[in-house]
Amino acid sequence: MAKRQSTSDTGAKHHDMRRGARITPTQKRSRERMERILSVATELIAATGSDAMRMSEVAERSGISIGSLYQYFPDKRAIIAALAERYHETSRACISEDLADVQTLGQFRDAFSALIETYYQLFLEQPAMRDVWSGTQADKTLLDIELLNSRENGDLVASTLAKLMPAADEAALATKAFLVMSLGEATMRLAISVTPEEGRLIVETYKRMALKELTSK
Amino acid sequence: MAKRQSTSDTGAKHHDMRRGARITPTQKRSRERMERILSVATELIAATGSDAMRMSEVAERSGISIGSLYQYFPDKRAIIAALAERYHETSRACISEDLADVQTLGQFRDAFSALIETYYQLFLEQPAMRDVWSGTQADKTLLDIELLNSRENGDLVASTLAKLMPAADEAALATKAFLVMSLGEATMRLAISVTPEEGRLIVETYKRMALKELTSK
DNA sequence: TGCACAATGTGAGCTTATCTCACATTTGCA
DNA sequence: TGCAAATGTGAGATAAGCTCACATTGTGCA
Numbered sequence: 001m002a003k004r005q006s007t008s009d010t011g012a013k014h015h016d017m018r019r020g021a022r023i024t025p026t027q028k029r030s031r032e033r034m035e036r037i038l039s040v041a042t043e044l045i046a047a048t049g050s051d052a053m054r055m056s057e058v059a060e061r062s063g064i065s066i067g068s069l070y071q072y073f074p075d076k077r078a079i080i081a082a083l084a085e086r087y088h089e090t091s092r093a094c095i096s097e098d099l100a101d102v103q104t105l106g107q108f109r110d111a112f113s114a115l116i117e118t119y120y121q122l123f124l125e126q127p128a129m130r131d132v133w134s135g136t137q138a139d140k141t142l143l144d145i146e147l148l149n150s151r152e153n154g155d156l157v158a159s160t161l162a163k164l165m166p167a168a169d170e171a172a173l174a175t176k177a178f179l180v181m182s183l184g185e186a187t188m189r190l191a192i193s194v195t196p197e198e199g200r201l202i203v204e205t206y207k208r209m210a211l212k213e214l215t216s217k
Numbered sequence: 218m219a220k221r222q223s224t225s226d227t228g229a230k231h232h233d234m235r236r237g238a239r240i241t242p243t244q245k246r247s248r249e250r251m252e253r254i255l256s257v258a259t260e261l262i263a264a265t266g267s268d269a270m271r272m273s274e275v276a277e278r279s280g281i282s283i284g285s286l287y288q289y290f291p292d293k294r295a296i297i298a299a300l301a302e303r304y305h306e307t308s309r310a311c312i313s314e315d316l317a318d319v320q321t322l323g324q325f326r327d328a329f330s331a332l333i334e335t336y337y338q339l340f341l342e343q344p345a346m347r348d349v350w351s352g353t354q355a356d357k358t359l360l361d362i363e364l365l366n367s368r369e370n371g372d373l374v375a376s377t378l379a380k381l382m383p384a385a386d387e388a389a390l391a392t393k394a395f396l397v398m399s400l401g402e403a404t405m406r407l408a409i410s411v412t413p414e415e416g417r418l419i420v421e422t423y424k425r426m427a428l429k430e431l432t433s434k
Numbered sequence: 435t436g437c438a439c440a441a442t443g444t445g446a447g448c449t450t451a452t453c454t455c456a457c458a459t460t461t462g463c464a
Numbered sequence: 465t466g467c468a469a470a471t472g473t474g475a476g477a478t479a480a481g482c483t484c485a486c487a488t489t490g491t492g493c494a
Contacts, residue, residue: 030471051355055452065473070453134354138268147410175418179407179426186403190396193364201392205430209396212433213426247442272481282444287482 034072037062038086041079046128050080050135080135081142087129088149094118095153099160105215108164112157112214113207116184120203123188130189150185154178161214168217180210251289254279255303258296263345267297267352297352298359304346305366311335312370316377322432325381329374329431330424333401337420340405347406367402371395378431385434397427 040061044053055076059069073079098115102108123129136142158177162170187206191199257278261270272293276286290296315332319325340346353359375394379387404423408416 049355049357054450066453067455067473068471071471074453076452137351137354138266140266143410147407150407172418175415176422179404179419179422182407183400183403183423186400187396190364190367190399193360198392201389202396205393205396206400209426209430212429213422216429271479283482284444284484285442288442291482293481 030072033062033064033068037064037069037072038079038082042083042128042132045083045131045135046126049131077139077142080132080139081145083128083132084136084142084145087126087132088145090122091119092149092152092156094122095156099156102160102164105164108161109211109215112211116203116207116210119184120188120191120199123192127192130192133185133189150182151178153181153184157181157214165215176213180214184210247289250279250281250285254281254286254289255296255299259300259345259349262300262348262352263343266348270296294356294359297349297356298362300345300349301353301359301362304343304349305362307339308336309366309369309373311339312373316373319377319381322381325378326428326432329428333420333424333427336401337405337408337416340409344409347409350402350406367399368395370398370401374398374431382432393430397431401427 037058040058041053044057044061053076055069056066058079059066062069073082095115098111098118099108102111133146136146154174154177157180158170158174161173161177162168165173184206187202191202194202254275257275258270261274261278270293272286273283275296276283279286290299312332315328315335316325319328350363353363371391371394374397375387375391378390378394379385382390401423404419408419411419
């Protein structure tokens with residue numbers, strides 16, 4: 001994960017080479033290969049962690065050469081980043097969907113609860129989420145992206161709540177929601193690291209705590 | 218960080234060689250060298266992250282050879298682990314001290330608030346804490362230690378609270394405290410990653426939220 | 435003091451990972 | 465069909481963690 005740091009700052013531009021020629025069938029095959037790479041990477045990361053994922057094994061299991069792999073992703077971090085991005089899109093979609101039709105505070109409580117539940121299931125079903133995340137923690141750039149994601153998630157919640165609580169201070173609400181959503185992720189990681197029974201309790205405790213804070217004053 | 222995983226499972230036994238001969242002066246020098254190594258490692262990790270910390274540079278800056286370095290620590294993870302352990306001891310001491318003379322719920326609130334404040338200052342002053350922590354996240358063993366630490370911290374809080382709230386369910390209290398202390402660390406990491414102003418707000422929000430949950434029912 | 439032996443220190447070099455690049459192959463189009 | 469352009473290939477360059485055979489230093493005893 002550490003090698004070639006000195007030269008990889010120029011790597012971003014290569015990333016644009018990942019799509020094929022301007023012709024459709026090529027583009028399609030290119031997309032399929034990328035999917036395959038990400039899917040293989042997910043498997044390997046889930047099995048052994050992102051550190052132990054070997055680029056050579058990703059290439060081999062994807063049925064391509066190392067050289068090809070590096071045309072799809074400029075470096076190892078880019079694969080981690082792509083997976084993190086994908087997980088973030090999933091989580092954002094969950095949040096948007098669950099909050100879509102909220103009209104009252106009571107509905108918000110139910111929606112938030114459902115949202116956390118969905119998220120918890122997602123973590124339980126996709127153990128790689130945790131390992132991808134831990135892969136992002138060692139890298140300043142990826143860390144910033146994670147931070148931005150939490151902020152986006154917080155904003156979704158805050159903007160929904162702002163309509164329901166016109167009297168509330170919007171800035172304070174934004175901070176609250178940012179913190180609550182950040183801690184939501186931390187809670188999920190904690191919950192899947194302990195026994196299912198304790199995990200359940202932790203998630204319930206978090207829900208209560210978060211809702212109390214979000215809907216107070 | 219990833220290399221030699223296949224052979225490093227036998228590394229633990231070497232760790233016992235870190236103390237010098239059975240003679241005092243030798244032991245002392247050995248201890249001093251170890252301190253120097255950890256101090257140098259802290260510097261390097263604070264500057265560039267644990268991934269970018271090079272064992273060769275740790276050795277060089279500590280004024281010893283690579284071979285010697287590997288007699289004090291069996292592998293790179295062991296240095297991270299030692300630093301993590303040290304930070305944990307510090308945090309546990311803070312918690313114990315601040316909770317020592319608590320007799321009423323009101324005092325608990327003040328003590329908890331002070332404790333979080335101390336902890337926040339610690340994070341602000343020691344940026345390496347964050348990077349050491351991120352270094353632990355990629356390794357299952359170190360992760361388990363982190364989990365245990367949070368549990369210990371939670372137990373300290375829970376046992377203090379149990380005396381003040383005899384009616385409370387102790388098991389539920391333990392879970393609450395475990396979660397709250399885990400999220401406390403997550404909050405600190407978040408707080409030091411944003412502007413000081415927002416960090417301040419986040420810490421205050423966390424304190425309110427945590428106290429509300431801990432002292433409820 | 436001088437000697438045997440244990441403890442500790444050393445760094446060249448082994449292993450294995452990421453990533454590159456010169457070349458081969460395939461594809462898209464006239 | 466032929467020829468660019470795009471894509472694929474894998475041997476090898478580079479570099480990091482770690483080892484091990486040997487050198488140096490320190491300790492206890494005659």
